[in-house]
Amino acid sequence: MLTLLVTGGAGFIGSNFVHYWLDRHPEDRLVVLDALTYAGNRQNLAPLENHPRFKFVQGDICDRPLMDSLLTTEQITTIAHFAAESHVDRSIQGPGAFVQTNVVGTFTLLESFRQYWLSLGQPPHLRFLHVSTDEVYGSLSPTDPAFTETTPYAPNSPYSASKAGSDHLARAYFHTYGMPTIITNCSNNYGPFQFPEKLIPLMCVNVLQGKPLPVYGDGQNVRDWLYVKDHCSALDAVIQGGSLGETYNIGGNNExxxxxxxxxxxxxMDELSPALPVTPAQELVTFVTDRLGHDRRYAIDNTKITTELGWQPAMTFEQGLRETLIWYLEHQDWWQPLLNHRP
Known part of the structure; x- marks a missing residue:
């Protein structure tokens, strides 16, 4: 039986992971920690409030006394560390919060876990999973091979630089202290509970409201998309069978x-919601000034996680996108209150 501390567990990927893990691992307990900033939404976890193996704690990963207390009192065996500031546009406007949460917060959590691990006699079954992004690798040209785990880091935004810093800390704690860390770097996720500042939910919500669909630059930037539940299954495989000190790239093979x-x-959207204010919805597409430092292309090479852990994404992009849009159409009461918090 595992007892997991899931940081950022009320956010998009974190909350999907919590639902996934409780469903797939009926013996395990989950302690969910979230600061409930704009992107952390307690409603994402509402169906679990009375679940016997679920506990929610509102708090900040930079709060060292709280981290020390949670690890000890809850007897945590695995940390799944999702907590992060993650929106590139916000990092351009205000990079300080990204350094504080992503770098200082990860350092605080690593230090707390290290002392806890040492106090228990360095047990071999403990795990610290650090969930990161493919953006740390920088930008690819159209003909470059996809990112592998040995691709040099070349972050180009304050967001990706802060995540790169946290990756380096997690790696250093394994190599310096022997601490049981594992890093994952994932491509763009999509699915339920994603805050409507991100591309797919933003476009969906704007179509429903008849608002412009802003496309940066010439619209030719390429991303590799992964359905969030496939990401959760990959993290499951890494927690269960990943090698300590290793990095695993996770992607959807959908450039x-x-x-x-x-x-x-x-x-x-034209098909799923025929009463749209503007049809066809494509008339709303509006090209806008490109994002500063906008990376041209991301692509993930999945070979390592596929060959070592046997993981493969199960959802096609077409089906995943359809299911995601249906979810947003059926949960307007979820995203409507969030619109005032968009940048």
């Missing part, structure tokens, strides 16, 4: 240009 994605989304 798509931003403009092509938006056009596909518009076609699906």
């Amino acid at each position: 798509i240009k931003n403009l092509d994605l938006v056009q596909t989304l518009c076609q699906l």
